[in-house]
Amino acid sequence: MDRGNAFAANCPTRQLLDRVADKWSVLVLLILGDGDMRFGGLKRRVEGVSQKMLSQTLRSLERDGLVTREVTPTMPVMVTYGITPLGRELLSALRSMIDWAETSMVKVVAAQRSYDARP
Amino acid sequence: MDRGNAFAANCPTRQLLDRVADKWSVLVLLILGDGDMRFGGLKRRVEGVSQKMLSQTLRSLERDGLVTREVTPTMPVMVTYGITPLGRELLSALRSMIDWAETSMVKVVAAQRSYDARP
DNA sequence: CAGCATCCATGACGATACTG
DNA sequence: CAGTATCGTCATGGATGCTG
Numbered sequence: 001m002d003r004g005n006a007f008a009a010n011c012p013t014r015q016l017l018d019r020v021a022d023k024w025s026v027l028v029l030l031i032l033g034d035g036d037m038r039f040g041g042l043k044r045r046v047e048g049v050s051q052k053m054l055s056q057t058l059r060s061l062e063r064d065g066l067v068t069r070e071v072t073p074t075m076p077v078m079v080t081y082g083i084t085p086l087g088r089e090l091l092s093a094l095r096s097m098i099d100w101a102e103t104s105m106v107k108v109v110a111a112q113r114s115y116d117a118r119p
Numbered sequence: 120m121d122r123g124n125a126f127a128a129n130c131p132t133r134q135l136l137d138r139v140a141d142k143w144s145v146l147v148l149l150i151l152g153d154g155d156m157r158f159g160g161l162k163r164r165v166e167g168v169s170q171k172m173l174s175q176t177l178r179s180l181e182r183d184g185l186v187t188r189e190v191t192p193t194m195p196v197m198v199t200y201g202i203t204p205l206g207r208e209l210l211s212a213l214r215s216m217i218d219w220a221e222t223s224m225v226k227v228v229a230a231q232r233s234y235d236a237r238p
Numbered sequence: 239c240a241g242c243a244t245c246c247a248t249g250a251c252g253a254t255a256c257t258g
Numbered sequence: 259c260a261g262t263a264t265c266g267t268c269a270t271g272g273a274t275g276c277t278g
Contacts, residue, residue: 004224006217007146009167013224014142020220021140023133027126039260048128050252055261065230076259077258086226093215098125100209101139105123105132107205111184158240169272174241195239196278 019064024049024057026094032067032083033091039079066090138183143168143176145213151186151202152210158198185209 004013019025027046031037037045043054058081061067066087072078083091123132138144146165150156156164162173177200180186185206191197202210 002225004221006220007150007164007166011224012228013220014167016220016224016227017145017217018142020216021142021145023137023140026136026140031126043260045126047126048133051261052253053251056251063231063234064227065234066227071260074259075258077261079260086223086230089223090216090219093212093219096212096215097139097209098136100212101125101132101135102123104205104208105130105135106121108135108183108185109131111205112182115182115184162240170241171273172271175271190240193239194278196241198240 016064019060020090022057024053025061026098028054028057028061029066029083029087029091030094030098032081033088033095036080036082038081042081061087135183138179139209141176143172144180145217147173147176147180148185148202148206148210149213149217151200152207152214155199155201157200161200180206 004011004016006013006017008014024046027049028042031042031045039054039058042058043049043051046054049057058067058069062069066084068082068084070080070082072080123130123135125132125136127133143165146168147161150161150164158173158177161177162168162170165173168176177186177188181188185203187201187203189199189201191199
């Protein structure tokens, strides 16, 4: 058995799912899927993320082998992030998810309104 | 513009993403994608979820219009959950994500080990 | 059976200040 | 520029006990 089962509580897949099914991770991976980017650039693209969360997210993703981190020892330092082949495998699923979210948003907001308005 | 942008901080898509990119939501939707199920059944299938989290997750998903909730006034009450057409649209993306997670788990654990073992 | 209410601990997260 | 460190707050989520 070299395949996980996300429904099992003790399976590492559960932790992985929790990591990957995360707002900031999804957004960061999607951006890096379009090309490498530096810390500041990511911070600007992912509106509203704090540098703490961004740095935390990037470190997690790097640790999981989904993101690369390259330091160019200029002055000041330049750090470039990229996506690994493993991370790239996940990309199409994430894109579908975001695509669904962006197109369904209106319907969901309507559903919420009707839910909140009922007796 | 009736399409959201998840990268914009103030766009409702951001909240939607946060809701949908959630461990419990993903697992619940995947199960309901295979057929209706009652509360107890879901609790049993999603190992490790507390009834509080499950009930909270289900209410959110119902409010967002992704899940249906049907009460049969027997004694004791019977509550059946199902997936809506809107929720079903999301299913393939979620399935891809879980599939990736379950197959990539081993590689990710290896990446973590090598990350943790480095100077 | 399917929950809500309550309490409580952990930790997620933002704001701020400081480094190489 | 790209972070780390620290602090304070608020939310997340488990445990428990109670209802129709």
